[in-house]
Amino acid sequence: MTENPQSMFSDGAAYERLMGRWSKKAGEQFLDWLAAGKGLSWLDVGCGNGAFTEEIVSRCAPASVSGIDPSEGQIAYARTRPGTRMAEFHVGDSQALPFSDGSYDAATMALVIAFVPDPAKGVAELARVLRPGGTAAAYMWDLPAMGVPLGPIYKALRDMDMPGPQPPSAEFSRREAMEALWRGAGLDEVETTVIRVPVSFDNFEDFWQSNTLPAGPHAKFVHAMPEAAREELRRRLKDSLPTAADGRIAYESVANAVTGRKRR
Numbered sequence: 718m719t720e721n722p723q724s725m726f727s728d729g730a731a732y733e734r735l736m737g738r739w740s741k742k743a744g745e746q747f748l749d750w751l752a753a754g755k756g757l758s759w760l761d762v763g764c765g766n767g768a769f770t771e772e773i774v775s776r777c778a779p780a781s782v783s784g785i786d787p788s789e790g791q792i793a794y795a796r797t798r799p800g801t802r803m804a805e806f807h808v809g810d811s812q813a814l815p816f817s818d819g820s821y822d823a824a825t826m827a828l829v830i831a832f833v834p835d836p837a838k839g840v841a842e843l844a845r846v847l848r849p850g851g852t853a854a855a856y857m858w859d860l861p862a863m864g865v866p867l868g869p870i871y872k873a874l875r876d877m878d879m880p881g882p883q884p885p886s887a888e889f890s891r892r893e894a895m896e897a898l899w900r901g902a903g904l905d906e907v908e909t910t911v912i913r914v915p916v917s918f919d920n921f922e923d924f925w926q927s928n929t930l931p932a933g934p935h936a937k938f939v940h941a942m943p944e945a946a947r948e949e950l951r952r953r954l955k956d957s958l959p960t961a962a963d964g965r966i967a968y969e970s971v972a973n974a975v976t977g978r979k980r981r
């Protein structure tokens with residue numbers, strides 16, 4: 718391999734092909750489900766490169782939007798997005814938000830909860846910064862159910878006894894676990910839903926190229942595997958992926974979403 722993995726990680730086009738295009742579809746369904754009113758003040762926790770923040774701006778006509786993420790590099794990128802010009806961005810952690818109590822109407826975590834070491838603390842912080850009656854909501858690929866778009870690769874690696882890197886709180890991407898977190902934070906009117914995103918590829922090589930671009934921890938793990946193991950992974954995937962007669966591969970990714978209201 719000649720690519721520099723560090724530069725590939727920051728390659729927006731690679732991330733878009735690996736994950737961004739599917740995350741956007743999930744984010745759109747999530748915001749449709751929330752059906753929040755217009756003119757609200759939003760906080761996007763774990764905003765990363767601002768992809769979901771951009772959806773809030775374009776779909777929710779917010780009065781204001783703040784994004785926060787621990788990664789300085791991601792925040793720097795978020796600040797350059799044309800679609801987030803009205804937003805303000807901060808570097809910081811969901812478990813200790815640098816905002817006053819009762820500051821926001823809506824606070825979200827988009828594809829974040831599984832990465833937070835203490836998710837209960839993160840949700841308590843979401844609730845704290847909301848005004849009474851405000852909405853705390855989140856969605857996350859169902860990781861234990863392999864619902865992430867790279868799910869077939871996760872499953873094949875697990876079957877090979879080579880599980881790749883796991884985020885610290887993967888279990889909290891389950892629907893019941895998210896509901897329990899929201900209730901545990903004292904939120905009212907808690908509801909959950911399942912978001913299904915159709916994922917498709919022209920053929921096996923399109924699947925393989927898209928999902929092994931080194932733009933995330935699992936794809937990097939696959940790149941670092943010994944050649945023989947990588948060939949075994951390809952063989953298992955070819956045998957197991959749902960493939961149509963014309964070679965097209967299509968399956969569904971699944972995310973869980975939760976919402977609740979701060980008591981008035």
Ligand SMILES: C[S@@+](CC[C@H](N)C(=O)[O-])C[C@H]1O[C@@H](n2cnc3c(N)ncnc32)[C@H](O)[C@@H]1O
Nearest residue numbers: 763764765768769788810811827828829832833
């Ligand atoms: C999969 S990305 C999702 C980014 C963005 N929300 C989106 O939908 O495109 C997960 C994000 O969670 C952030 N993150 C990890 N640990 C966090 C924490 N303790 N508090 C807040 N964000 C965190 C990461 O920096 C990363 O940007």
